[in-house]
Amino acid sequence: MYKFFGKYVPYLFLIPAIILLAVFFFIPFFQTLGLSVTDYSNGLYSPEFCGLRNYLEVIKDPVFLKVLGNTFLFLVLVVPFLTIFPLFVAILINQKLRGINIYKVLIYLPVVVSIVVCAIAFKWLYAQDGILNYFLSLIGILPVGWLTDTQFALISVAIVTAWKGVGYYMIIYLAALMSVPKELYEACEIDGANSFQKHMAVSIPHLIPVIALVSTISAISAMKVFAEIYVMTKGGPLNSSKTIVYYIYERAFENLDLGMASAMAVILLLIVLAMSAVNIFCFERDKYKL
Amino acid sequence: MKIKNILSHILLISLSIFALFPFLWLISTSLKGGGENIFAYPPRFIPTDFTFENYIGVWGKVDFIRYFINSFVVAVATVVLNLIFSSMAAYPLARMEFKGKKILFFAILATIMIPFQAIMLPIYLIILKLNLTDTAGIVNGYLGLILPFAVNAFGIFLMRQAFLTIPRELEEAAVVDGCNAFQIFTKVLLPMVKPTLAILAIFTFIGSWSEFLWPSIVLTDEKMFTLPVGINNLQGLFSSNWRYIAAGSIISLFPIIVFFLSLQRYFVSGENEGAVKG
Numbered sequence: 001m002y003k004f005f006g007k008y009v010p011y012l013f014l015i016p017a018i019i020l021l022a023v024f025f026f027i028p029f030f031q032t033l034g035l036s037v038t039d040y041s042n043g044l045y046s047p048e049f050c051g052l053r054n055y056l057e058v059i060k061d062p063v064f065l066k067v068l069g070n071t072f073l074f075l076v077l078v079v080p081f082l083t084i085f086p087l088f089v090a091i092l093i094n095q096k097l098r099g100i101n102i103y104k105v106l107i108y109l110p111v112v113v114s115i116v117v118c119a120i121a122f123k124w125l126y127a128q129d130g131i132l133n134y135f136l137s138l139i140g141i142l143p144v145g146w147l148t149d150t151q152f153a154l155i156s157v158a159i160v161t162a163w164k165g166v167g168y169y170m171i172i173y174l175a176a177l178m179s180v181p182k183e184l185y186e187a188c189e190i191d192g193a194n195s196f197q198k199h200m201a202v203s204i205p206h207l208i209p210v211i212a213l214v215s216t217i218s219a220i221s222a223m224k225v226f227a228e229i230y231v232m233t234k235g236g237p238l239n240s241s242k243t244i245v246y247y248i249y250e251r252a253f254e255n256l257d258l259g260m261a262s263a264m265a266v267i268l269l270l271i272v273l274a275m276s277a278v279n280i281f282c283f284e285r286d287k288y289k290l
Numbered sequence: 291m292k293i294k295n296i297l298s299h300i301l302l303i304s305l306s307i308f309a310l311f312p313f314l315w316l317i318s319t320s321l322k323g324g325g326e327n328i329f330a331y332p333p334r335f336i337p338t339d340f341t342f343e344n345y346i347g348v349w350g351k352v353d354f355i356r357y358f359i360n361s362f363v364v365a366v367a368t369v370v371l372n373l374i375f376s377s378m379a380a381y382p383l384a385r386m387e388f389k390g391k392k393i394l395f396f397a398i399l400a401t402i403m404i405p406f407q408a409i410m411l412p413i414y415l416i417i418l419k420l421n422l423t424d425t426a427g428i429v430n431g432y433l434g435l436i437l438p439f440a441v442n443a444f445g446i447f448l449m450r451q452a453f454l455t456i457p458r459e460l461e462e463a464a465v466v467d468g469c470n471a472f473q474i475f476t477k478v479l480l481p482m483v484k485p486t487l488a489i490l491a492i493f494t495f496i497g498s499w500s501e502f503l504w505p506s507i508v509l510t511d512e513k514m515f516t517l518p519v520g521i522n523n524l525q526g527l528f529s530s531n532w533r534y535i536a537a538g539s540i541i542s543l544f545p546i547i548v549f550f551l552s553l554q555r556y557f558v559s560g561e562n563e564g565a566v567k568g
Binding site: 007009010011013014016017018020021023024025026027028029031032035089092093095097100101103104105106107108109110111112113114115116117118120121122124125127129130131134137163166167171195220223224226227230231245248249252253258261262265266268269272273276277280287288 | 294305315329332378379394399403404405415451471496499500517518521522524525542549
């Protein structure tokens with residue numbers, strides 16, 4: 001039937017999106033690749049092709065190695081928590097209780113609040129003479145330099161990311177839980193299972209694809225962490241809380257080292273691309289109707 | 291059964307406190323006057339020297355209205371452009387056969403996999419080249435904040451999915467009635483996907499409203515600051531005056547809290563999880 005519309009019609013509808021995606025995705029994508037093999041050390045106006053030299057420089061840069069390690073440590077701190085904890089919250093909240101909707105709203109609230117405000121709020125909790133150290137002192141622990149101690153800074157940032165993500169992943173799990181057939185729970189009840197056994201036997205197996213989905217999307221977003229670090233630590237002290245996006249930002253916009261920043265961007269791109277490909281082709285096929 | 295319910299309530303209340311505690315402590319600090327030590331041990335939740343002075347003080351020193359307007363203009367424009375361009379692009383992808391459809395489809399899908407953070411440097415160079423920075427005036431400044439996010443593949447796929455669920459017969463009937471493709475799009479298809487448009491609008495708005503990385507790269511003029519950039523800037527303005535920083539942060543929350551509470555069912559019903567990006 002679409003012959004009625006003429007050959008050009010589909011393209012007319014697609015043009016605005018194609019232009020925008022070309023200018024703000026595809027061209028920058030290829031430019032990133034281009035910049036990563038370009039040397040700007042003779043000034044911004046005399047670029048020179050330099051092969052993989054920027055990459056070599058990146059790999060030899062001790063800060064980059066530190067940053068890469070931090071990024072993976074950050075993932076290890078955040079991803080298991082965000083995969084497991086929101087699942088329990090979702091099971092807890094998937095009940096018929098008075099006021100259940102109020103709980104949902106309150107637990108979800110940090111998701112919609114700007115990360116800047118969240119980070120400022122935590123910075124205040126983390127203050128040297130702050131309330132968190134007071135709570136610790138109650139159980140006899142000496143004050144911790146949450147954001148000033150190289151051992152703690154990255155953990156402190158990860159706590160904010162983890163805390164802010166709970167509501168988001170809770171809702172994803174909740175949606176999946178609501179689609180578990182009720183009959184399965186009823187069958188369990190007839191067999192005399194308690195609610196813990198019910199969830200172990202029915203909910204968890206049913207949710208395995210969603211658990212896989214949550215672990216990949218939380219890993220992808222953990223790879224991109226930036227604002228928490230920018231607001232709270234600026235990557236410090238001594239690079240201890242610097243992750244890859246922050247370092248790219250610093251190299252690109254503060255040091256104007258376009259080549260090295262782009263080489264790191266390509267490395268980030270490859271990691272995230274691999275994760276996203278797994279996610280889209282394994283867990284989200286339905287969403288994109290592939 | 292009863293005991294189980296009580297236990298659930300206790301756990302849920304603890305979780306709610308866990309979610310809200312950082313904000314509650316910020317509110318408490320923002321209401322403490324100069325006569326009260328905000329570092330007192332043990333910390334006090336209810337201010338002894340209760341005052342709104344910090345709010346008045348920070349309101350007088352920082353142009354929140356300006357930040358708010360900037361954020362609002364950018365978010366609304368981003369939403370409108372996304373609704374138009376995403377649904378336009380989704381229509382042929384869902385409903386028409388044409389040359390290059392497969393390639394386009396995967397090209398758009400690929401943009402989902404490219405993290406913005408990896409290509410932000412060339413995007414910045416493009417924005418500079420197009421002269422869309424705040425140094426070139428207010429409209430250019432806004433465009434520089436809006437255009438990189440004016441369409442995104444998530445929106446296109448969301449709309450495509452919605453169009454796919456509409457029965458073909460409706461379009462066929464419209465063709466018999468003499469509608470052209472554009473009329474089918476605006477009069478038949480769009481009215482049927484209003485709920486999806488609403489979801490796209492809400493989540494695009496939230497995304498734009500809380501965007502921090504891009505505005506902090508492109509903005510140089512304080513008059514152009516969006517709320518997140520402006521709030522981050524409070525830390526520099528009032529270095530150690532936590533009463534002011536706290537009050538300013540809380541002020542910035544009002545619009546988004548109102549927005550969230552009035553549309554909360556879209557966020558927490560669990561039906562729209564596919565709409566949000568991670």
